[in-house]
Amino acid sequence: xxxxxxxxxxxxxxxxxxxxxxxxxxxxxxxxxxxxxxxxxxxxxxxxxxxxxxxxxxxxxxxxxxxxxxxxxxxxxxxxxxxxxxxxxxxxxxxxxxxxxxxxxxxxxxxxxxxxxxxxxxxxxxxxxxxxxxxxxxxxxxxxxxxxxxxxxxxxxxxxxxxxxxxxxxxxxxxxxxxxxxxxxx
Numbered sequence: 554x555x556x557x558x559x560x561x562x563x564x565x566x567x568x569x570x571x572x573x574x575x576x577x578x579x580x581x582x583x584x585x586x587x588x589x590x591x592x593x594x595x596x597x598x599x600x601x602x603x604x605x606x607x608x609x610x611x612x613x614x615x616x617x618x619x620x621x622x623x624x625x626x627x628x629x630x631x632x633x634x635x636x637x638x639x640x641x642x643x644x645x646x647x648x649x650x651x652x653x654x655x656x657x658x659x660x661x662x663x664x665x666x667x668x669x670x671x672x673x674x675x676x677x678x679x680x681x682x683x684x685x686x687x688x689x690x691x692x693x694x695x696x697x698x699x700x701x702x703x704x705x706x707x708x709x710x711x712x713x714x715x716x717x718x719x720x721x722x723x724x725x726x727x728x729x730x731x732x733x734x735x736x737x738x739x
Contacts, residue, residue: 561727564652565633565719567696573629580626584619591616627654633694634658635718637727643667645731647705649694649718661694662716664705666731671706673738675717680704680738683715695719 567573594611598604632655636648649661671679683689683706690712695702700719707714720728729737 560639561637561724563635563721563724565635565696565700567632577626577629580622580629584623584626587615587619587622591619627657630654631696633661633696633719635720635724637724639731643731645728647728649716651694661692662709662714664707664709664716666728667733668709669705669707669732669736671738672704672728672732672736675702675704677738686713686715689713689715692716 591612594608594615597608598612600608630653632652634648634650634652636650637645638648639645645666647664647666649664651659651661653659671683673679683704684691689706692714694716695718697719701722702717703720703725705716705718
C-alpha cells in the first residue's frame with residue numbers, strides 16, 4: 554500500500570473474549586428469567602382478592618431489570634473501528650467509531666490530522682505531560698491494555714483532548730507522515 558494514497562480501515566477487537574462471552578450468555582439467561590417472572594406476575598395482578606400490589610412491584614422490578622440488561626448487554630462486546638482517509642491537498646482524517654455488539658455503530662470523533670498538536674506511543678515521556686493536564690478531556694478508545702497504544706493530543710471546539718488508540722503498525726505508517734512537522738514524539 555502506498556502511503557497516503559488509499560483509505561485504510563482496521564478494527565480493534567478484544568483478544569481474550571472468554572469472560573465476556575460467558576457474561577454475555579449470562580445476560581441472555583437473566584433477560585429470559587426476569588422476563589418470565591415479570592410475565593407470570595403480570596397475570597396475577599388482578600387476583601381473586603382484588604388488586605395485588607406485590608405482583609405489580611414484581612412486574613416492575615423484574616420487567617425493568619430485564620429491559621435494562623437487554624439495553625446494556627452489547628456493552629460487553631465493544632470494538633473500535635479506526636479509519637484513515639486521505640482528503641486531498643495534503644489533508645487527511647482519522648475517524649474513530651465505537652461498535653456495540655457488531656450491530657450499533659457510534660462515531661466518536663473525526664480527527665483532522667493537521668490539527669494534532671502532539672502524538673506518539675504512550676510509553677514516551679511526552680504522553681505523561683498531556684495526560685496529567687487538568688483541563689484536558691481524556692478518551693480511552695481501545696480494548697486491549699497490553700497492545701501498542703498511541704495518543705493524539707489536539708484541540709477541537711476550544712476543548713483540549715487526548716485520545717488513546719490501539720493502532721496497528723500499518724495504521725501508524727499511514728497516519729504518521731500526514732502529521733505536521735515535529736508532532737510525532739518517539
